[in-house]
Amino acid sequence: MGLAAFGAVATLALAACGGGSTSSAPTTHAGFNAATSSVVNPSTHKGGTITFNLTTWEDSMDPGGTYYASNWNFTRYYATPLMTYASCVGSCGSKLIPALAAKPGVSSNNNTVWTYTIKSGMKFSDGQPITSADVKYAVMRTFAKEVLPAGPVYFQTLLAGNAASYKGPYKNKGVDLTSVTTPNSTTVVFHLNKPFADFNYVAAIPQTAPVPQNKDTGSTYQLHPVSSGPYEVQSATLNKQFVLVPNPNWNPALDPAVHQLASKIILNINPNANDIDNRLIAGDIQMDMAGTGVQSAARAKILTNNTLKQSSDNPITGFMWFIYINQQVAPLNNIHCRMAIEFAANKTTLQDAYGGPYQGSVATTAMPPTVIGYSKFDLYNAGSHPSGDIASAKNQLKLCGQPNGFTTGMAYRSDRPRDTAAAQALQASLATAGIHLQLKGFPSGTYYSTFAGVPTYNKTHGIGLATGGWGPDWPDAYGWGWALFDGQSIGTAGNTNIGMLNDPAINKLFLNLESATTASAQASISGQIDMAVMKQATFLPAVYSKALLYRSPALTNVMVQPTFGMYNYGTLGTK
């Protein structure tokens, strides 16, 4: 495995991973987009402080309860999951490598049983050895939604045994989760309720990072987690600051994806996004942890100043921004009314609203290009009519019995400037076809839990459209689309299938996808799902997101990690 190269001090920069992709020669030159194709400033220099800024304490710093890509990236400093993504650029970075595990999971029984072995010699930051029981406990506590409300629910839906009725170790004290067994102290076995070929991806989620049961303090665990990674938490104040220092009990040879270079890592919460950009460019801080790119002002500054531009990167993030079209709100229950919206939408002004070409390219499919199985198609003439195809829209309106248009409500996140701009842009463009939108803004913190994500709320308040954004949990159509398009994912609150799509054919395709075993089968089924969803017109794609990231010249080993769509935090050091 060429990945052993990471352990060697001198050749840190090399990315000769398995998988056959070409590796880039080590480079030390900066340049626009340099970090998307190479490692910038490769170095093994130790010491220094890296200061991160973030606008808000996202979800939780507890690896068991977070759904933000930036957190899945950052928690690798102190939480090592069973598997992780290789720290290299390009398609190399989408490959899984074992982290806590000694090798990738071994499946049996037609992919319903997955067995992992923990590397020997792994220790927690307090010196205790890491055992399989710790991994099992980490998984068990993710069932406690009252303590860890955010975070993916794959274990709840995939595990067999008593997973369906298990409520977590706090409510069900002393109850065992029979779906996960630990035959010895280094082996952990997952028993699934159906075949699932992608399970190694699930093992890469931070939720599999070990947690010692006797040190678990539930909701306050995030402020002093016991570390299994290169750094440990020195101090943490909720919503304000998080400070990491090197973990003396970490063995670098056992964990190739992350490094222990800086002697201190500080995360400061600063709600003023523009101030973060100013501080970043001025050099007062080294990284914006959100990883979604700079705001408009900094973007203009960077793109018009050549020196700054040479220190920036513009990766595809793997995210999409889009608008849900809710088929439960009349007259959108008629497919032609929905298609009218798809035709009438002005994709140019939408793209402008999301920040222009450096923040995303116009989208016409239900899956971004980074997902396996993507193919480009354009059902609603966005390519030929970049300002919207009003004529076709009007035709569709006649077909759905609303020749003079109709009125409906649109939900958006009012504290997100891009959402606000997008809602207004869509309102203006649909108005030319006679479709009138009444905008309703909601705070992003409760957008999914209390408003747009509650189907009964949308129905009662006539909310037919809602803005949304999404990134895949892992780069295939299941990891991307199940929570958006599968009928089973519709929830009474926190719903991410706001289009209320429950098409039997599409649901069947997802089932087929779960049991598909070859890459080409997966790609083919994914493509079918994409086309079927777009035909149902419950999804209005806006842009495939890109981000303009500023790369602080003070940092070393900077690379864009494709799976996160932002810089890889685990490899960073200072000059």
Next chain:
Amino acid sequence: MGTFIVRRLIASVFLLVVVAAVTFAIFFLLPRLAGQTTYGLAIQYVGRTPTRSEVLTVEQQLGLNRPLYLQFGNFLKAIVVGKHYTAGPNTVYCPPPCLGYSFKNQLPVWPQMVSDIPVTLSLAIGASIIWLVSGVAIGVLSALKRGTIFDRFSMGVALAGVSLPIFFTGLILLEVFVYRWPILPAPTFVPFTQNPWQWAENLILPWITLAFLYSALYARLTRAGMLETMSEDYIRTARAKGLSERTVITRHGMRAALTPIVTIFGMDLGLLLGGAVITEYTFGLHGLGLFTIEAIQNQDLPEILGVTMLAAFFIVIANLFVDILYAYIDPRVRH
């Protein structure tokens, strides 16, 4: 004077209870009157993806089904004695003053606010001293030199100070003194006990931003007040008595002119102690203002409730102080 103070103290305590009652009514009673069920109310307190069982738990924890007077009684009791909440593997004790428990953050509200208080205090008190001294001084001088260049210029600047939005002033100062010519560091809060020099260095720009606005207001008010007072008969009398001009101005003139200043100073300082929202946001200082914004954006009702109570507390205290000061300055008020 003594009885006056005691009376006002008692009134303040009573006032705080009333404020607690009104706050409580707004958060717990009004929604019920508007048709909200206890379940619906509990949803707003629970975390991000509420399941039915969690909502029911919260409903029970907050006692939403009990009669209102009992709920209010518990609420008051919690402030004085503390309360236990069950969340996760153990029961959390919320020590007095227990201003509520945030189910979203899974932490009691008061401890989260405690570290913000020194920031807001530093910001408010520092700025208030600057604006009081500069505003009154400029106002007095302008009144005495009425019609001169000094008067016109200072009132012109005061006009600008009053009409420029705070964030505008703050941004200009940041742009000039931190990013263009790095004379000052990008502001972060350094506690006074840790390093007084850095504490002041980081706060100087926010102080000036806040003080500029209020100083302008106070200058104009002082000038207006002084002009009125200085043309009073008793001033002529004082001068005729042979008192020095300085005594005339300070002992007789200012004392009367400053009474409205004292009134609004109390209100302004009290309000600021609840958090200078825009200034804190512009400079990235974690004070009560930022706390309020985060609570509002997260729709975290217990935190909004908690910070409202705390802000109300500061305002009541500030006004108490002002009333006492007012009575000291103007004995006619001590009825």
Next chain:
Amino acid sequence: MAAPLEMTSESAAPEAILEGVGGQAIEGRSLGKIAWLRLKRDKVAIGGGIFILFLIVVAIVGPFLVQNPNIYHPNLINPTLSRPNGTLGGVSLAHPLGVEPVTGRDMLARVVNGARVSLLIAFLATALAVGIGTVMGVVAGYSGGWIDTIIARLMDIFLAFPLLVFAIAPFGLSGNGLRISLLIFIIGFFAWPYMGRIIRGQTLSLREREFVDAARSLGARGPYILFRELLPNLWGPILVYATLLIPTNILFEAALSYLGVGIIPPQPTWGGMLSDAVTNGFYQIDPMYMIIPGFAIFLTVLAFNLFGDGLRDALDPRSSR
């Protein structure tokens, strides 16, 4: 430049006596008339007053004269930088004040339409606050006793609440009409104690003064004293503070827009435009987007302050003008 028969507050009654004398009666001038004469002579104040009238006209008639403020012009924007092409934010014949970043909407149209909402909120809320505050303050200060105590405690209670929290409450309501009304009501309702306390304090000081005793000894009763004796002496702080409340309210609406609970887009407001320009950093790439609404607010404040100052000087019986 005093009028020949300068009225001082110490002599409210002699007007009646002078009228009684027959022959070439020296026409006693009411305070109002004298004030108006003085005001007319104050060019600066008149200037302010004219600008205020102009603003009112713009707010009422303006939206009919300018183009639609909600039309997007993406061709006028550089999509990479999100800023308008051309100088000064895209100034051209078709768009005399340029266009907005990101959307390309006409700035002149947005400013004129914004005037309507911003001024409406500012005027009405201020009027409400000043009205309630003055009445309550004067009544409290003059009556004393338990009336005063009740009103003073009422003021304390209202003062104790952070306005921001309550302005957030109606965010769930849809419809700008309802939101604007509620906003006016909330601002006015929570701002009155600020005014009330000052007026009460002033009244407390004033009521012990000799001219009040003099008026009482001449047979004047409560309401007469309140409105003819005390009120004229209160114009000073009332006006100074009222002219400051107006921009405060415009900027308060900007704060609400920043928090995402202001007026529902796409309806423009000066505060919303300013907040957008500042918090989204547009001021760095298109300064005009901040300068234009900022300048509009500044001019409004200036006009009110100058007019207010002039009015106060004109009404002040002891003014030397």
